[in-house]
Amino acid sequence: MTIKQADFVKSAVYPRDYPPGMPFPEFAFIGRSNVGKSSLINSLTGRKKLAKTSKTPGRTQLINYFLINRTFYVVDLPGYGFAKVSKAMRQEWNQTISSYLASPRNKLVFVLLDIRRVPGEEDLETLRWLAENEIPYRVIFTKMDKVSGNERTKCLREIGKKIQFEREDVFFHSSLTNAGRDKILEEMERILNNTQEMQ
């Protein structure tokens, strides 16, 4: 799939603010703050500044909707797990994320995990929640350029102690080199051609 057009649609917090779901299906990107969600969206769309990236974690508090090729949405969700915000603020973000996940949208969720980190409680909760609620999802390991082949194996072994996954069901990506991008785009295209695989 080639992405020819990518346009920012709107930011939202509450389901009533989401753009109309029909007739567009959507791919949502979720993960801890700083895992590389916005960079991945930019890499996939080939647009360097579509989604705002940041060295300072915890910047995106809103759900950002982008319309791709006028046929589907890409959704940049607020990052979870950022320690340096107040408890009240964190609860508000978690509420924003869980309302989104529970909303009856035609969606598939990409869960992003940093290849170098053992998944945290919030990652595990997200994965459990998606499985329990039968929301289709895929895992993408980010920042692959930061590990060598050996380190990658080691990291995957550690991660494998926390979450169960088949090697065929996960994706690997680097926003620096764009490695892994085409596999993810192929999967998105495949799913768009079988939208019954989405929730």
Ligand SMILES: Nc1nc2c(ncn2[C@@H]2O[C@H](COP(=O)(O)OP(=O)(O)O)[C@@H](O)[C@H]2O)c(=O)[nH]1
């Ligand atoms: N080396 C490397 N750095 C990355 C990669 N993806 C993101 N980053 C960096 O990680 C930081 C957070 O990225 P961002 O996309 O804003 O994360 P978000 O908070 O999940 O949206 C930024 O400094 C990015 O440049 C990657 O694949 N490789």
Ligand SMILES: [Mg+2]
């Ligand atoms: Mg972001």
